[in-house]
Every structure is written in structure tokens, then in C-alpha cells.
Amino acid sequence: MDTAPLLNHGGIIFLFLYLFSLIGVGFLGYYSKKEDSLGDFYLAGRGMGGVVLFLTLYATQYSGNTMIGFSGRAYRQGFTALVTVTFMCAIIGLYFIYAPKLHDLSRKHSFITLGDFIYHRFKSIHLTITISIISIIALGNYILTNLKAIGFIIEGATAGQVSFVNAIIILSLIMVIYETLGGMRSVAWTDMLQGILLLFGVIVIFYIIYKQYGGLNAISSQLQIYRPDFWTPPDWSAKRLWLSTILVVSVGVSVYPHAIQRIYSAKDSSTLRKSLQLMVFMPFVTTLFMVIVGIVGASQIEGLDRNNSEQISILLLVDLAEQIPNISWLIVMFLAAAIAAIMSTVDSALLAISSTVTQDLFRKIKPDSSQKILLLFGKSISWIIMLIAVVMAINLPQTIWQLFQIKLELLCQIAPAIFLGVHIKSISSKSILIGIYIGTFISLSIMIGNWIGFPIPIKPFGIHAGLWGLIFNCLAIFTIDRKKLRSSIKLASQL
Amino acid sequence: MSRIKLYGLNSFLLLMTVPWFFINTKMESTGGFPHWALYALFSTLIYAISIFYFLHRYWSISASEKTLKK
Numbered sequence: 345m346d347t348a349p350l351l352n353h354g355g356i357i358f359l360f361l362y363l364f365s366l367i368g369v370g371f372l373g374y375y376s377k378k379e380d381s382l383g384d385f386y387l388a389g390r391g392m393g394g395v396v397l398f399l400t401l402y403a404t405q406y407s408g409n410t411m412i413g414f415s416g417r418a419y420r421q422g423f424t425a426l427v428t429v430t431f432m433c434a435i436i437g438l439y440f441i442y443a444p445k446l447h448d449l450s451r452k453h454s455f456i457t458l459g460d461f462i463y464h465r466f467k468s469i470h471l472t473i474t475i476s477i478i479s480i481i482a483l484g485n486y487i488l489t490n491l492k493a494i495g496f497i498i499e500g501a502t503a504g505q506v507s508f509v510n511a512i513i514i515l516s517l518i519m520v521i522y523e524t525l526g527g528m529r530s531v532a533w534t535d536m537l538q539g540i541l542l543l544f545g546v547i548v549i550f551y552i553i554y555k556q557y558g559g560l561n562a563i564s565s566q567l568q569i570y571r572p573d574f575w576t577p578p579d580w581s582a583k584r585l586w587l588s589t590i591l592v593v594s595v596g597v598s599v600y601p602h603a604i605q606r607i608y609s610a611k612d613s614s615t616l617r618k619s620l621q622l623m624v625f626m627p628f629v630t631t632l633f634m635v636i637v638g639i640v641g642a643s644q645i646e647g648l649d650r651n652n653s654e655q656i657s658i659l660l661l662v663d664l665a666e667q668i669p670n671i672s673w674l675i676v677m678f679l680a681a682a683i684a685a686i687m688s689t690v691d692s693a694l695l696a697i698s699s700t701v702t703q704d705l706f707r708k709i710k711p712d713s714s715q716k717i718l719l720l721f722g723k724s725i726s727w728i729i730m731l732i733a734v735v736m737a738i739n740l741p742q743t744i745w746q747l748f749q750i751k752l753e754l755l756c757q758i759a760p761a762i763f764l765g766v767h768i769k770s771i772s773s774k775s776i777l778i779g780i781y782i783g784t785f786i787s788l789s790i791m792i793g794n795w796i797g798f799p800i801p802i803k804p805f806g807i808h809a810g811l812w813g814l815i816f817n818c819l820a821i822f823t824i825d826r827k828k829l830r831s832s833i834k835l836a837s838q839l
Numbered sequence: 840m841s842r843i844k845l846y847g848l849n850s851f852l853l854l855m856t857v858p859w860f861f862i863n864t865k866m867e868s869t870g871g872f873p874h875w876a877l878y879a880l881f882s883t884l885i886y887a888i889s890i891f892y893f894l895h896r897y898w899s900i901s902a903s904e905k906t907l908k909k
Contacts, residue, residue, distance in 0.1 A: 423876035430856045430883045437849050437890045444902035535840045567867055575868075576849025577861035577875035613902065622896045632880070767842070822898050 350501040350658065355676040362514065362680060366522050366687075369534045373526020381715045382456050385527035385722070386699040390451070392609040394530060400532040401540035401606055403688035405435065405597070405623070408412060408493050411546070411682040414631055416654035418638025421611045422574030424582065425635045431628035436593035436620055442766045444606050447616050449766075450608040457696075458601045458762075460706030465765045468773035469708065473571040474780060475758050479601045482497040482754045483693040484733065490690045491516065491737040500655075501679050509738050515683075520730040523698075524723040528609060531600050531691045538684035543630065543719060545681025550633035551659055554676060555641055556667070560636060563643040571642055584806035590810040595759045596752030601700060602692035604762075622637055750791060753810030757783035759819055764821065770828035775821040783817030783837040847899055852889050856882040 351359065378389050381515070393753035417742065446461060457459050458479060463472040491512050498511035506514075522530045567574060579819070580584055597603070612618035616681060641656035644663065657678060659834045692816065702722035707713065713721070763774045788811035793800040822829055840848075862874035869877055893901075 393878070418890055421880075426876055426879050429880065430853075430886070433883055433887045433890065434853055435896075439900060440890060440893055441846055442901075444898050448902050555889050561868075562871075564868050564871045572866070575866050576864045577873070577874045580894075583857055583859060587854070590853065605845060613898070617894050617898050624890045624894075628884070683851055719861065745862070747894065 348788075350503075350662065350675050351679065352672065353431050355672070355679075356502060356505070358575070359680060359683070360476075360678055363518050364681075366518055366534045366537070367525075369537065370522025370525035370530040370616070373522070373530030374534055374559075376529055377526065379715075379718055381615045382699070382703060383454065385719055386456050386703075387530040387605060387609045388693065388743050390531055390609055391610055392606070392672065394534055394615045394618055396532050397606065397610050397615055399539035400623050400688075401537035401603070401619055401623055402626055403535035403608065403685070404602060404692045405432070406542060406626075406685055407689040408490060408497070408632060408682050408686035411542075411657065411678070411685055412493075412497075412633055413656050414634040415638035415641065416650075418635040419642045419653040419656040420650065422639060423640065424578055424586070426632075427636060428635060429585050429631045431590045431593040431597075432631050432704065433624055435598045436588055436624040438594055438763075439603075439607075439618075439620055443616065443620065444613065445766050446604070447607050447610060447613050455608055455770055456605075456759075457699050457703045458599075458604045459700060460546055461604075462761060462765070463704075466761070466773035466776065468777070469772045471761070471777045471780075472704060473708075474777060475761060476700050478754050478780070478784070479700055480697050480756055482751045483601060483697050485749065486693050487690050487697075487729070487733045488590070488737050488740075490686045490693075490752075491733055494686045494690075497679065497686075497736065498680060501675075512737055514534045514736055515687065516730050516734045519687060519694065520726055522728050523691050528562070528605070528695060531695050532609070534691065535688045538688040541677075541684045542681045544676050545580050549657065549674060549678055549681075550637055552664065552671075553637050555645060556664055557560055557640050557660075563640060567639070567643045570646060574639070581806045584690070585803065588803070588807045588811050592752055592810045592814075594758060595814065596755040596810065599759050599762055600693075600696075601753050602696035604688060605692075605696060605699065617785070621671045636830045664720035678701070694726055694729060695728050701725045701750070713750060728736070745791075750788070753787040753791065753813060754784065756810040756814045757787065759814065760818055760821055768829065771825050773819065775824035776823060779817040779820040782820045783813035785813075786816050787813030840899065840900070842900055842903070845893065846902060849890070850894065851888045852882075856886055 347652055366648055370547045376698060378384050386521075414425065414428050417428065423625045428793050449455065449464070452613055453460070453464050457476075458719065459472045462475050463469070468471070495508040495512040498506050499508040523533055528535075607616060610619070610674075637660065641660050645659055649773070652659075658675070661675050665675060699722060702718055702725060706721055706729065707718060708715075757780045760779055764771050766777065787809045790804065790812060791802065802809065856879060858875040858879045861878065865874065867874060872880065
């Protein structure tokens with residue numbers, strides 16, 4: 345298993361044909377552009393229809409973690425991994441709070457980035473730059489960890505025929521080419537392909553594994569012998585952790601700058617509403633399926649450690665391929681779906697960083713730049729960011745790798761600026777800014793303090809560091825703006 | 840429904856997805872799921888259906904400019 349490649353030559357050729365076809369989609373995006381402007385490049389001319397919007401939201405929201413991480417978690421933790429289904433639904437619940445109004449505002453004021461809304465709402469350059477920098481760091485970390493994951497997947501699947509370094513370089517090159525060719529149009533169209541592949545892959549793999557091993561009902565007696573702990577309900581501290589997980593993930597993911605750009609890109613509010621209505625049920629056919637695959641895996645293969653348990657889906661597929669002839673195409677499909685899921689997230693994050701640097705930082709320094717210059721700058725930034733990410737993903741020592749896994753903890757701290765900012769006019773930039781500083785400081789202190797050996801638990805009282813930061817962040821905001829907020833809340837309860 | 844009540848209900852339904860009321864281990868299952876896991880799954884489905892309905896019925900309330908202007 346360790347040395348035999350999961351992909352035969354045919355599989356590798358199929359995978360590379362699929363990957364290079366994405367460049368073709370990039371050219372389609374390039375030739376479909378309406379004008380040379382930031383709005384057209386970064387938001388696809390604000391004309392994204394229902395199917396494209398839904399699939400790009402879907403492909404962006406579900407990363408490689410869905411295919412690999414969720415089933416691995418279910419293998420290790422059993423049914424408590426169902427929390428992943430809840431937090432994926434909760435993300436849409438949080439969009440409901442701010443997306444309707446933010447979409448309307450973005451139309452009215454031609455926003456391109458999250459920073460545009462922040463500057464429009466708070467009129468503070470300091471706050472806009474702070475939020476832009478936090479977004480860039482979080483998205484940069486996202487790109488880095490995903491690039492590294494994709495390198496390991498391809499190297500593992502080809503048993504080293506395509507090395508870790510080559511895999512990262514080839515895939516990064518493909519992504520940056522199609523991204524800079526057609527911007528959001530290319531990214532959204534490739535997301536469509538990747539979203540279909542992801543959804544189809546998850547459903548087919550779930551169906552075959554479920555059918556072959558007999559499903560949860562059939563394996564439950566076996567599971568009760570091997571893993572009786574799966575039947576134990578979470579105790580109070582685990583329940584607290586369950587809620588904390590839902591909150592930290594849903595709040596952090598719901599303010600992804602690339603997701604916000606998709607809210608801006610929607611053709612109209614009805615299109616956005618319908619896409620979100622469909623999105624709220626996707627965890628039941630994506631996340632839940634992968635959790636069940638992980639649990640079925642626990643009944644079939646025993647004793648995997650943390651790293652190996654992340655491969656449980658592949659191990660089941662390999663086991664199936666040994667039992668049933670001509671089913672190795674399933675492995676190709678799984679790998680293609682996992683790679684598609686990762687790529688669709690990385691390209692969106694790259695586009696969001698490029699637009700943030702161009703619109704929120706460069707344009708503030710050079711406000712008179714023409715749209716052509718801004719576009720050229722934005723595209724150059726994409727190449728530079730990708731180059732830096734590739735070099736870091738290949739060379740970064742494992743000892744400081746943990747630092748680059750901080751993403752949601754940072755994004756949670758910018759959430760009040762969006763959720764409160766969109767609804768409460770009286771809230772001030774000063775309170776939001778102080779809240780962000782306090783929240784970020786607390787989150788990072790807990791995480792880094794734990795890593796360097798201070799006696800601080802990574803999740804004090806079963807609550808994530810990012811959530812502790814968010815709690816103190818909100819406390820700071822409510823303390824500074826308490827009088828204004830009291831009257832606003834009173835008013836809102838009457839509306 | 841006011842915006843505060845709507846968001847409050849959204850939060851309450853989300854809070855209820857945690858299997859708070861299950862304490863003792865029972866080796867019974869339905870459809871292969873232990874009962875506390877089935878509760879978590881069904882309460883999440885109810886939450887998802889509620890969000891679907893909120894998006895359909897109350898989109899305009901969430902999009903309203905009223906509080907910003909005041």
C-alpha cells in the first residue's frame with residue numbers, strides 16, 4: 345500500500361488531462377470579458393447566474409478537508425464528527441444575517457472587496473487596512489496549507505512518480521494561469537467543473553461503500569464491539585467543545601473574503617437567495633456522506649493512527665478495488681474530486697488576496713491609477729503571491745508550520761465589523777478596531793502560548809482560542825459603544 | 840417578525856443542535872445511529888429547513904435599510 349501507486353498510468357493521464365482542461369476554461373473566461381475593469385475581472389461583471397453561483401459557492405466552501413479530514417475525524421471520533429454537518433449548515437444561517445443587506449449595498453456602491461464595505465461603512469482607513477491585512481494573512485495561510493495537502497495527495501497517489509515538489513509547482517502554475525486569464529469568470533467556471541466533480545465523487549463513493557459494506561445499520565453490531573465508545577454521548581465538556589466548534593468554524597468561514605466576493609457577484613438578490621437556500625442542504629449530501637464513510641471505515645479497518653486515519657476513504661476504496669475487479673476508476677474519481685475541492689478553494693483565496701492588495705492597499709496609495717494599470721498590478725500580485733506560497737509550502741520547516749494553520753481564529757475577529765457593521769449604524773470604527781486588536785491578541789496568545797510550552801490549554805474550558813478572542817472582542821465593542829448599542833438594539837427589536 | 844427575534848430564533852435553533860439532553864450511554868441505535876447522534880442529525884435538519892424558510896420568507900427583513908438609517 346505504501347509503495348504501490350494508487351493511480352495507474354491511465355489514471356495519471358486522466359488526471360492531467362482534467363487539470364490542463366482547466367487552462368482551456370481560463371481562456372474561455374478571458375474571451376468572455378466585457379471590459380478591462382476590476383469589477384469585470386474580480387466579480388465577473390456582477391452578473392453571476394444561479395447555477396454558476398451555487399456551484400462556485402459549493403466548490404469554494406467545501407475544501408479538501410471535506411474529502412479527507414471529515415472522514416478521518418469520523419474514523420477517530422465516531423458520531424461526534426456529525427458536528428461537521430451542523431457547522432456547514434450554520435455558515436448559511438450566518439449568511440442570512442448579513443448577506444441580504446451586504447448584497448444590496450454592494451450593488452448601490454459598487455463594492456469589489458470586503459475592504460470596500462468596511463471603508464464605506466466606517467470611513468476609517470486604519471480599520472480598512474487592519475481588516476485587509478488580517479484577511480490576507482488568513483487567506484495566505486489557507487493557500488499554504490492546501491498547497492501542501494495537494495502535494496502530499498499527488499505524491500502519495502502516484503507513489504512518488506510525481507514528486508511533492510513537482511505536484512505543487514504544476515498545480516500552482518495551472519491555477520495561477522487560469523486565474524489571471526479570466527479572473528472570477530474563469531475561477532467560477534472551473535469551480536463549476538470542480539463542484540460537479542466533488543458532488544458526483546462524494547455521492548458515488550458513498551453509494552458504493554455503503555452498498556458494499558452494508559451501511560450503518562448492517563455494521564452497527566460490529567461497530568459496537570470494535571468501538572463501543574462511539575455510542576457514548578458527549579459529556580458536558582465535549583458538549584461545550586461541540587458548540588464552540590460550531591461557532592468558531594461557522595463564524596470564521598462565513599466571513600471568508602472570497603465568499604463575500606461571491607455575494608457581490610450575484611446577478612441579483614433573488615439569485616443569491618436561491619443559491620443559499622440550496623446550499624443549506626448540501627452538508628447532508630456531502631459532509632454527512634463523508635462522515636458515514638469514516639464510520640464504516642472504523643468498522644472495517646482497525647488501529648489507524650491520526651495521520652493514517654486521514655486516508656480512511658482511500659483505504660476503503662483500495663480494499664474495494666481488491667474485492668471487485670474494474671473498480672479502480674473509483675480511486676481516480678476520489679483523487680480527482682479531492683484535488684478539485686482543494687483547487688477550487690485555493691484559486692478563490694488567491695483571487696481574493698489579489699483583489700484586496702489591489703483595491704484596498706494599492707488603490708488607496710495610488711487613487712488615480714487607470715483600470716488597466718490596476719488590473720495589471722492585480723494579476724502580477726497573483727503570480728507573486730503564488731510564487732511565495734509555492735516556495736514556502738516546499739521549504740517551510742515543520743517546526744513553524746503550526747503558525748500557518750491559524751486561519752479561522754483570525755477571521756473570527758473581523759466578523760463583528762461585518763455582522764454588526766451591516767445592521768447597526770451607531771457602532772464606531774474605534775470600538776471595532778479595539779475589539780479586533782484585543783480579540784486577535786487573546787486568540788494568538790492562547791495558541792502560541794500553548795505551542796511554546798506555557799501552561800495554557802489550547803482550548804481553555806473546552807472553548808477554542810478564536811472564540812475566546814471573539815468573546816473579548818465583542819465585550820470591548822459593547823463596553824465602548826454601550827450607550828449607542830442599547831438604543832440601536834431597542835430600535836431593532838421594534839423593526 | 841422583528842429582526843432581533845428572527846436572529847434570536849436562528850441562534851436558538853442552532854444551540855439546540857447540540858445533544859445537550861443525552862447523558863447515559865445506551866447501545867441502542869436507529870438506522871445505525873445512536874439516539875443522541877440521530878437527535879443531532881435531525882435537529883440540524885430542522886435548523887436547515889428553518890434557514891431555508893427564513894431565506895425565503897424574511898430575506899427582505901434582513902435586507903432592510905431601516906436600522907442603518909435610524
